[in-house]
Amino acid sequence: MTGDIDVVRLRDAVVLSNGFPLLSGVDLAIPSGSLSVVTGANGAGKTSLLRLLAGLVPLTSGVATVAGIDLAEGDLRQLRRRVGWLGHEGSFYDDLSVRENLVFAARALDRPTGEIGSVVERVGLTHRIDTTTRQLSAGQRRRLGLAWLLLRRPELWLLDEPYASLDDDGRTFFDGLLGDVVAGGATVVVSAHDPLRSAALSPRTILLAGGRVVNDSQ
Amino acid sequence: MIRTALLVAAKDLRIELRSRVLLWQVVPFGVMALLLSGLALGPAHAGSSSAGPGLFYLVTLFVALLMINRSQAIESTPGTRASVATLGLDPAGVFLGKSLALCVELWATGLVLLAGAILVLHTALHGALVALPSIGVTLAAMAAAGTLYGALTAGGDGAATLLPVLTLPAFAPLLIAGERSFSAALHGGALWEWWVILAVALVVYLAIGVLLYGVLEES
Numbered sequence: 001m002t003g004d005i006d007v008v009r010l011r012d013a014v015v016l017s018n019g020f021p022l023l024s025g026v027d028l029a030i031p032s033g034s035l036s037v038v039t040g041a042n043g044a045g046k047t048s049l050l051r052l053l054a055g056l057v058p059l060t061s062g063v064a065t066v067a068g069i070d071l072a073e074g075d076l077r078q079l080r081r082r083v084g085w086l087g088h089e090g091s092f093y094d095d096l097s098v099r100e101n102l103v104f105a106a107r108a109l110d111r112p113t114g115e116i117g118s119v120v121e122r123v124g125l126t127h128r129i130d131t132t133t134r135q136l137s138a139g140q141r142r143r144l145g146l147a148w149l150l151l152r153r154p155e156l157w158l159l160d161e162p163y164a165s166l167d168d169d170g171r172t173f174f175d176g177l178l179g180d181v182v183a184g185g186a187t188v189v190v191s192a193h194d195p196l197r198s199a200a201l202s203p204r205t206i207l208l209a210g211g212r213v214v215n216d217s218q
Numbered sequence: 219m220i221r222t223a224l225l226v227a228a229k230d231l232r233i234e235l236r237s238r239v240l241l242w243q244v245v246p247f248g249v250m251a252l253l254l255s256g257l258a259l260g261p262a263h264a265g266s267s268s269a270g271p272g273l274f275y276l277v278t279l280f281v282a283l284l285m286i287n288r289s290q291a292i293e294s295t296p297g298t299r300a301s302v303a304t305l306g307l308d309p310a311g312v313f314l315g316k317s318l319a320l321c322v323e324l325w326a327t328g329l330v331l332l333a334g335a336i337l338v339l340h341t342a343l344h345g346a347l348v349a350l351p352s353i354g355v356t357l358a359a360m361a362a363a364g365t366l367y368g369a370l371t372a373g374g375d376g377a378a379t380l381l382p383v384l385t386l387p388a389f390a391p392l393l394i395a396g397e398r399s400f401s402a403a404l405h406g407g408a409l410w411e412w413w414v415i416l417a418v419a420l421v422v423y424l425a426i427g428v429l430l431y432g433v434l435e436e437s
Contacts, residue, residue, distance in 0.1 A: 054300065054304060055303075056304075080304040080306045081304070084304060085300050085304045087297035087301065088297070091298055091300065092298060093229070093292065095232075095233045095236040100229075108307055109305060109306075145301075148301065
């Protein structure tokens with residue numbers, strides 16, 4: 001079920017990096033409590049769009065509001081505390097264990113560390129909780145990323161290619177968990193390469209090409 | 219801010235304890251550099267040379283540059299940087315925490331190098347002990363300045379080579395004051411004026427870091 005309020009509103013949003021356009025006039029609205037899939041070829045602008053929504057790259061021109069915060073003039077640090085980011089590069093301190101990474105995140109956000117055990121159990125990493133992140137497989141690192149986000153409970157989940165390196169069990173697990181997150185009222189935006197996976201995951205597919213939205217299935 | 223600082227410092231020190239880069243790479247490099255300095259002076263001059271304090275700080279400079287790069291490399295993986303950015307940590311606290319962790323690491327390395335200087339360069343034990351407080355303040359100021367400049371170069375092209383170019387002008391007054399203070403402790407002379415210079419430099423670098431670290435992170 002989607003809410004009436006748009007968590008994301010972009011109008012003619014442009015992001016330049018060293019003069020090169022990463023996003024070239026994106027218009028987009030994403031309602032709260034929805035799951036949207038951003039798809040497109042390599043270099044289409046999927047990661048740039050998600051990074052813009054996370055407040056990780058500056059808006060060059062246009063109008064952009066995320067969770068009610070103006071990306072041009074608002075407090076980006078405040079925005080970042082309200083969004084959750086899971087990148088495809090791996091997102092943790094490699095020399096810390098699963099538990100230590102989550103304790104760090106919890107303490108940084110003033111969250112009780114007592115929840116860590118249940119969150120780790122939910123993502124199926126209990127048997128690896130004292131393993132350093134460096135020793136985890138790619139799929140287990142994704143699961144740790146989900147644990148990090150579950151602990152944080154952000155309003156807006158931004159997942160960049162979360163299905164990369166996942167086996168079928170991992171993909172099914174991800175699908176189920178994202179469904180639960182949306183049912184709980186959060187908004188999820190996922191970037192994905194695979195059109196079949198995109199269609200299975202959500203009825204809303206946003207196709208990017210050359211830094212523009214060329215098709216929006218809503 | 220203090221809470222964030224302690225959180226970040228504990229995290230950095232835990233990573234260092236786990237990875238043992240300091241123990242197995244940085245400290246051996248420093249000891250070897252000190253040993254080579256002693257050999258370069260020759261056995262006849264190592265004990266009587268007044269170059270001991272200067273050589274100690276020169277080796278400490280090399281070691282500090284390695285450790286500053288290491289301190290920033292912990293945060294430089296693109297995914298880690300983005301994930302940690304979404305925690306919304308107070309940048310002043312992050313600066314103080316990273317400076318504190320780097321300072322503790324520099325103090326530990328400094329003690330080993332000082333012991334090396336006593337053994338290899340025949341630096342007088344009593345003078346080295348008298349110099350300890352000024353060495354501590356010098357290394358603390360280097361940690362603060364290094365954290366600031368490390369953030370400036372982190373993630374950029376050629377960060378490892380750009381860092382020494384940027385930091386040397388900032389470190390120069392610290393090294394000069396540190397060396398003078400160490401020499402005064404060994405050979406006699408006024409100590410307090412060098413201490414004042416070092417303490418002022420420490421406070422200035424800490425203040426600049428607290429005020430500007432957020433801007434550097436964003437840029």
